[in-house]
Each structure stands twice: as C-alpha cells, then as structure tokens.
Amino acid sequence: MDKDRFLTLFLKHERELAGIARAALPDWNAVDDVIQEASLVMWRKIDQLQADDEFIPWARMILRFEVLKYRRSCSRDRLLLDDDLVSLIAVESKDDPAEFVQQQRSAVRECLKRFSPDHQRLLLAPYTRDDAVKEIAEAAGKTANSLYKRLGRLRSKLHDCVRLQVGAAT
Template structure:
C-alpha cells in the first residue's frame, strides 16, 4: 500500500466532510474575494470540494486541511477567472493576487462575528425590508427590475436601499460595540 493510499484510508469521508464544512465559510470568503459572481463562488466551491476529495491523499494531516484547501480554491478561482475572461471583462491578475493576499489576513473569528452581527440585524428588519435589501444580491436581478416589481422608480428604490443599508450599518456597529459617532470602538 502506498503512502497516498494509507492517507486516503486514514481520513474517512465523514472526517473529510467535517473538515470541509468547518472551513467552508473561510473557503467561501477566499473565493468571494477573487470572484465577482455569487454563482461562480458556489460553482468554484463545488468543484474545489470534488477536487479535494479526489486529492485527499495529498493531505498529510487534518491540521493542514485549511491551507491545502485554500490553495485548491484559489486554483479553481483562477480557472474560473480565465474562463470568464474569455467571456467578459474581469479583474486584472494583479488585482486578484492583491485580493488573495488580503484575504489571508482576515481573522476568521472577526469575520464570523461580523457575519453573525449582520444576520442578527437583518432579522430585525421586517420581512419586506429584508427581501428588498437582499434583492440586488440575488442572481442577476437588476435594480430597475426590482423597482418595477415594487412599483417604484429606480431612483426612489436606490434611496430606500440606501436608508435600509445605513440602518443595517448602524445596527451592526452597535452590535459590535463600535461608537457610531466617532467610528472607533467604544470602551
């Protein structure tokens, strides 16, 4: 039996899935930092997951999963970017590299804390407000189309979205203990 075969046997499908799901938010953040399309992020994560499972024998220990998985996600992102480049304009390679370096400095706990604060604040909005503020981030929906569906002009919708986003921003800052008036952390 080769070393790769023994590694494959030592990390079960269950253990692999636990590691993947544990680190999925960070891997999604890596992909999101490099790709502009939410659907492309989902596609890349799916492809990366399949590749990780196929190459699990390369993983020396469960402790090395996240750095190893980040490399695979980045490579899949670069493939997606190159495919997109053939279809339309995308970020330059230099910009993508800068974003990839920047994302490595993101503190996972801070990211999760911020995400939890945002989710909590979104829940404080009415269902209609929440749907409206999330609508522009759904698959390819244009603000003009949303405005038409709610019976408003695009300009009026932009203003309403701006107010809702400001409300969310203030809620998140208060939740995180950021002094809204000075922009600093309150004591």
C-alpha cells in the first residue's frame, strides 16, 4: 500500500481507533500516547497492508498490542481495567466502540445498585487506594484474605450481571 493511501485510511479511522483505545485506557492523554505509538508501528509495517478493507482489522491488532504494552508499563495503577476485560472490549467493540463503552458503563452502574452499600464499597475499594481493602478488613475485624475472597465472589456476580445487562441491550 502506498503512503498516501495509508494516511487517508488512518485519518478516516483515527477517531474509531481512539474510541477503542479509550475503552481500555484511563484517560485521553494515554489514548494520545498509544495512538501515536500505534501509528508509528503501522507506518513501519505499511508493507503488510495490501487492501483498504484490511486496514481496520490490521490497525486494531496493532492498537491492541500497543494498549497492552502501555498497560504493562502502568501495571501498578489500579484504575486500569484488567486485561481480560480489555480483550473482551476489543473483541466485542467491532461496530461502535463508543456505544459499547456506554452500554458497559450503564450496565455497571445498574448492577452496582443491586449490591448493598457495604458490598459496593468493597467492590470499589481496590480502585481507590492500594490499602483500602486492608482498612475495611481491619475496621470489620476480619482478615484481608477473607475480604479478598468475598471481593472475588462479588466481582463474579457483578460480571454476570453486566453480561446479562449488555446482552439484553443488544
């Protein structure tokens, strides 16, 4: 593929790629960084691209690897989605990534309402501070390990609820 055609395709689909990246990254600055890195990789691998209709799957694959690379570099940040959810978003966001993300957010909000305030607090604790679960355990007179086990069960229930909500919306 020639460079002019690549640039045309990239510019045409840049917003779509940014939407996909935003679904997996914490903010727009990270999206900009990842899109820039992905575009450099694409530019270097331009010879792999043969036809216009191959651009989106090819670009998504490169973008996915760049997102994962960025996430590994920020792995200590607990506000990032886990890699399984990022993969799920990448697979299921084929039509309209912005709509899919909105459906996910709405489903999470609705499903969280079904949990007691204590369970909501526990579900959200790991995303606030590193030691939040430990503090909750100490305040409740329980071990952190027991709360992490409960957290795992609650996350599983939340995951099931979100899948049902998103499935019902499609």
